[in-house]
Amino acid sequence: MNNTNSSDQVFIQKLTEIIQANLSNENFGVNELAQEIDMSHSNLHRKLKSTSNQTISQFIREIRLKKAKELLLNEDLTVSEISYRVGFGSPTYFNNCFHDYFGYAPGESKSHNLISKSIEQPENASLKKTRHKPILIGLIIGLIIIISLTILLIQKGSFLKAANAKEKSIAILPFKYLSGEQEKQYLADGMMDAILLHLFKIKDLRVISRTSVEQYRKTNKTARIIGQELDVAYLLEGSLLKDGDQVRLIVQLMKTSDESHVWSNEYDRDWKEIFSVQSEVAETIASELHAAITPEEKQLIQKFPTTDLTAYDFYQRGRAEHTNYWIDNGKRSGLIRAEGLYYKALEYDSLFARAYAGLGRAYMDKHYWESYFSENFLDSALILANIALTYDDQLAEAYTLKGDCYREIGNTEQAMPEYDKAIKLNPNDWMAYWGKGILNYNDDLVKVIDNLQNAASLNHGPELPILLRQISNVYRMAGFIEKSNYYSQEALKLDDDSLAYYCVVSRNELQSNNNIKAIEFLIKGYKIDSTNVDILAQLGQGYMYIGQYKESLKYFKKLYEKSETFGKYYLYNTQRLAYLYWKNGYKKEAEFYFDKQIEYCNSLIKSGRPHAHLHYTYYDLAGVYAFRGEKDKAYENLRSFNQRQRIPLWMVNLIKEDPLFDNMRNEPEFQLIVRDMEAKYQAEHERVRKWLEEQKML
Numbered sequence: 126m127n128n129t130n131s132s133d134q135v136f137i138q139k140l141t142e143i144i145q146a147n148l149s150n151e152n153f154g155v156n157e158l159a160q161e162i163d164m165s166h167s168n169l170h171r172k173l174k175s176t177s178n179q180t181i182s183q184f185i186r187e188i189r190l191k192k193a194k195e196l197l198l199n200e201d202l203t204v205s206e207i208s209y210r211v212g213f214g215s216p217t218y219f220n221n222c223f224h225d226y227f228g229y230a231p232g233e234s235k236s237h238n239l240i241s242k243s244i245e246q247p248e249n250a251s252l253k254k255t256r257h258k259p260i261l262i263g264l265i266i267g268l269i270i271i272i273s274l275t276i277l278l279i280q281k282g283s284f285l286k287a288a289n290a291k292e293k294s295i296a297i298l299p300f301k302y303l304s305g306e307q308e309k310q311y312l313a314d315g316m317m318d319a320i321l322l323h324l325f326k327i328k329d330l331r332v333i334s335r336t337s338v339e340q341y342r343k344t345n346k347t348a349r350i351i352g353q354e355l356d357v358a359y360l361l362e363g364s365l366l367k368d369g370d371q372v373r374l375i376v377q378l379m380k381t382s383d384e385s386h387v388w389s390n391e392y393d394r395d396w397k398e399i400f401s402v403q404s405e406v407a408e409t410i411a412s413e414l415h416a417a418i419t420p421e422e423k424q425l426i427q428k429f430p431t432t433d434l435t436a437y438d439f440y441q442r443g444r445a446e447h448t449n450y451w452i453d454n455g456k457r458s459g460l461i462r463a464e465g466l467y468y469k470a471l472e473y474d475s476l477f478a479r480a481y482a483g484l485g486r487a488y489m490d491k492h493y494w495e496s497y498f499s500e501n502f503l504d505s506a507l508i509l510a511n512i513a514l515t516y517d518d519q520l521a522e523a524y525t526l527k528g529d530c531y532r533e534i535g536n537t538e539q540a541m542p543e544y545d546k547a548i549k550l551n552p553n554d555w556m557a558y559w560g561k562g563i564l565n566y567n568d569d570l571v572k573v574i575d576n577l578q579n580a581a582s583l584n585h586g587p588e589l590p591i592l593l594r595q596i597s598n599v600y601r602m603a604g605f606i607e608k609s610n611y612y613s614q615e616a617l618k619l620d621d622d623s624l625a626y627y628c629v630v631s632r633n634e635l636q637s638n639n640n641i642k643a644i645e646f647l648i649k650g651y652k653i654d655s656t657n658v659d660i661l662a663q664l665g666q667g668y669m670y671i672g673q674y675k676e677s678l679k680y681f682k683k684l685y686e687k688s689e690t691f692g693k694y695y696l697y698n699t700q701r702l703a704y705l706y707w708k709n710g711y712k713k714e715a716e717f718y719f720d721k722q723i724e725y726c727n728s729l730i731k732s733g734r735p736h737a738h739l740h741y742t743y744y745d746l747a748g749v750y751a752f753r754g755e756k757d758k759a760y761e762n763l764r765s766f767n768q769r770q771r772i773p774l775w776m777v778n779l780i781k782e783d784p785l786f787d788n789m790r791n792e793p794e795f796q797l798i799v800r801d802m803e804a805k806y807q808a809e810h811e812r813v814r815k816w817l818e819e820q821k822m823l
Contacts, residue, residue, distance in 0.1 A: 133176045140173075144188045151212045155181045156393055165398075170405055180409050182390055189213065190226050197234040204231045293414050294357040296333040296585075297321050299342040303366035303373075313365040314448070315441030316374060316403065320361070323407030323426045325521070328552040329416040333357060336451060336586030352381020355585045359387070359414060370396045376406055378413055388413050399437075400429045425519055425550065436474035443467045443483055450490065463487050478517035485509030485526050493533075498728050503530045521551035528560050535733030537564050555583035559592065567740070568770055570809055571816045573599050590616040594629065601636060602773035604810040605817075609633070624653045624660075631663050636775045638782065640670045658687055662698065669705065670782060678705040699725060700749050704785060707752075719749050740766045744776075748785035756789055763798050772805040 143161045147153040158181060159169045173184055189211040196207045208219035208231075223231045297320060300313035317335075324332045333355050341351055348360050363376040377389035388409065392402050404427045411418050418426070431437050443466030450460040464487045470480040489506040496502050507530045513523040528543035541564060547557040562576035574596065581592040597612035613629045627650030634643035644667040650660045661684040668677035681702045703718035726742040747762035780786065780799055789795050817823040 136172065137176060140184065141188055144185055145192065148189065148192060148212055149210055151209075153212065154185065154390065158185065170401065180405055180412065182388075182409060183412060186222060187226070190223055193219070193223060193231065194227065194234060197231055207231070292358050293329060293416050294331040294333075295324065295359040295361060295410065295414065296338050296351070296355045296357045297324075297361045297363070298338055298351070300363040300365055303364050309367065311442050311445040312367055312438075313363070314445050315437075316365050316399075317363060318441075318444060319400075319403040319430075320363075320406050320410075322551075323403060324410065325551045325553040326422050326425045327407075327411055327416055327418055328422070329418070330411065330414065330553070331357075331583065332553040334553075334555050334584040334586055335448065336588065337584055339448075339586060348379045348381050348384045356582075357381060359410075361410060367396065372396050372399060372402075374402060374406075378410060396434060399434070428519070430479050430517075431474045431477045433474040433477070436470045436472075436477050436480070439466050439470035439473065440477065440480050440483065443470065443480070447483060447487060457491075460487060460491055464491070476516045478513040478515075478520050478523065481509050481513035481516070482520060482523040482526055485513065485523070489526070489529065497734075498732065500732075502732065503533055506530050519550055521547045521554055521557075524550065525554055525557045525560065528557065532560055532564055533735065535735055540564055553583050555580040555588075558583070562595075563735075570599055570603050570771065570813050574813070590619045590625070593619070597629075601633070602775060603813040604774045604806065605813070606637075624650050624657065627653070628657070628659045628663070631667075632659075635663060635667060635670075636778060638670075638778060640667045643667045644671075655683075656687060658684060661687065665698075665701065665705070669701065669784070674705055674708040678702075678709050681705055700745055700752075700785065703749075704752065719753065722746075722749055740769045744780075748783060751789055752785045754788065759786075759789065760794060763795075767798055767801060770805070771809040772802045774806055774810075777802050777806050 140158065140162060143158060144153070147157070147161075159165065162169060164172070170181055173179060173181055177184060179187070193207050193211045193213075196202060196210060197204070200207070202210070204220070211219075213219035213222070220231060227234075297317055300317040302310045302313040321332065321335060324330055337355060344351075346354075351360060352358065358381055360379045360381055361376060362379065363374065365375075366373045372392075372394055374392040374394075375389075376392075378387045379385065380387055390406075390409070392406075394402055407426050408418070408423070431440070443463045446459045446463035446466060450457070450463065464484065467480045467484045467487065470477055471484075474480070485506040485508075488509065489503060492505075493503075507527060510523045510526040510530065513520055514527075517523070524543045524547035528540045528547060531537070531540035531543060541561065544557045544561045544564075547554050548561075551557070558576045558580040562573045562580065565572040565576065577592060577596045577599065581589060581596065584592060593612045593616035597609045597616065600606075600609035600612065610633065613633065617626050617629060627646045631643040631646040631650065634640070634646065643663065647660055647664045647667060650657065651664060654660065661680050665677050665681035665684060668674070668680065681698070685699070685702055699718050699722040703715045703722060706712075706718060707715035722745060726746045729742045743762040743766035747759045747766060750756070750762065751759035777799075780802065786795065814823065
């Protein structure tokens with residue numbers, strides 16, 4: 126053991142001497158040190174981490190800063206002069222680094238040194254005697270101050286916690302590819318993605334999602350504005366160039382509050398070392414943000430995804446195509462290309478877990494509706510996720526995919542543990558939080574709100590308005606209309622879209638039974654886009670509730686035709702279409718669509734799909750049977766629906782107005798079911814209210 130320690134000390138001393146010999150050379154960095162010590166970059170990195178628990182750049186900076194302090198104490202030089210002497214090209218960056226390391230500014234070095242010496246010097250015995258009483262008084266006063274400050278800190282605890290969380294937040298802006306070869310941009314995107322995935326694994330960091338930053342790919346916005354929009358304290362910018370087997374990565378970390386440069390580095394490496402570079406950058410960023418990394422997280426960060434660089438190249442291309450599809454669902458051709466590239470990656474590395482997970486997600490995206498009622502719905506996606514986990518049981522995205530599959534087939538008990546595993550491995554997985562939120566819709570609105578807000582805090586991309594509207598909807602379900610309206614408005618600010626505005630405000634009016642007002646908004650939206658399914662459904666509903674059945678039928682027919690065009694099933698309002706055909710005198714068509722709704726509902730119940738799990742299928746069946754006069758079946762299905770533990774406000778309002786139940790509305794059993802639904806809604810409203818008060822959110 127002693128020999129090992131001695132060897133380590135010699136190694137550290139040799140590194141220190143090399144750095145000190147090149148101290149004023151600001152271009153002397155990681156690569157130069159590795160060359161001087163005659164070691165590869167990756168070997169030097171591993172050796173230094175094992176001996177001093179520092180990255181190479183951290184070690185170099187520490188030597189520079191210690192020398193700077195020595196010069197500040199012993200030389201009559203300005204701070205700027207010293208910063209250049211110890212290899213800092215920017216005095217501002219030097220000031221920041223010095224303060225972070227020593228806890229005070231460079232200009233305060235001499236005063237801090239005097240204070241330290243005065244504390245260390247023993248007092249004269251005679252002085253001790255005469256100062257005894259004043260010191261005692263000072264201690265008492267100091268104690269009072271400490272107690273007062275402690276109380277103040279406790280009172281401000283929640284604020285400080287929030288501030289610390291903000292300080293450890295980061296977004297990685299889209300990396301640039303340095304040449305004009307646009308077809309190689311996927312390499313820069315892949316590098317960004319890899320560093321992002323590493324940072325995702327650190328629980329002590331809040332890291333914004335990939336799609337959140339796409340909006341800044343071509344932007345003139347300042348770091349301060351981007352930081353405000355994404356609610357992060359730091360931004361990482363990067364650029365990449367690959368020439369043969371050589372790659373150059375340039376990264377810089379900025380503080381958004383003042384746009385100062387916290388850290389930057391250039392990595393000139395062999396392409397074979399690319400995974401080491403990705404890990405090192407992530408670890409350095411975490412260190413700069415003072416984020417704690419557990420041994421488990423560190424192990425995950427340093428793990429290589431594949432041993433075959435060609436497979437990795439094809440995977441990166443596939444990931445880029447898949448991301449483009451997520452950003453714009455209209456690019457189905459990109460989804461097909463992604464699928465082919467994932468397969469190509471597996472030709473070179475048949476054990477490549479991420480490629481299997483990518484294929485599973487692509488299958489789900491591609492075949493969702495066409496296989497919705499089949500017995501093997503999403504089986505292929507689930508199989509691919511399991512294969513991925515066979516080769517890498519620490520792959521968070523595979524657990525999230527499994528959670529999504531189980532949720533969609535209605536197996537909530539198996540879905541939840543998969544999401545929890547994903548979050549444990551990737552605490553910044555917004556999709557896992559979103560999945561957990563959706564799972565709790567039937568059982569616990571508190572958990573829905575909590576998980577959806579976690580998802581929204583991690584995703585500031587195109588999905589954010591959707592997340593905010595879902596949060597708004599949950600608050601409305603629980604009867605908190607003011608909070609619901611707030612989140613609706615926040616979503617609208619991001620949409621900056623008049624069509625989205627009309628969709629949102631009209632839905633709020635409909636759920637409050639203000640049908641005429643809702644229709645006024647919807648007509649304006651319809652003039653903007655006459656094919657929007659949300660507008661069509663709400664127009665049909667609004668006109669139905671005010672008794673204008675001809676107008677209502679017109680919009681429900683368009684809605685149904687639109688859904689069939691996309692190969693989707695319009696599962697939830699086919700009985701409305703049937704009812705409107707009946708009211709307009711088309712009895713044959715009405716019976717056809719009533720039968721179609723019964724067929725949909727029975728298929729959903731048999732398959733266990735989410736709509737059935739939430740018991741809405743039983744409500745839809747009850748409505749059909751009630752209209753047809755089959756009251757026994759209607760009550761049987763209403764009782765099944767009423768097995769829900771919690772009833773949302775909109776369902777209470779709906780059953781009171783639903784024309785399908787007109788012929789049994791005044792019957793005692795129907796009224797009893799309505800009162801029971803109201804009681805469940807009130808109980809959940811009160812439970813959510815207490816939680817909101819505890820969280821200081823009311």
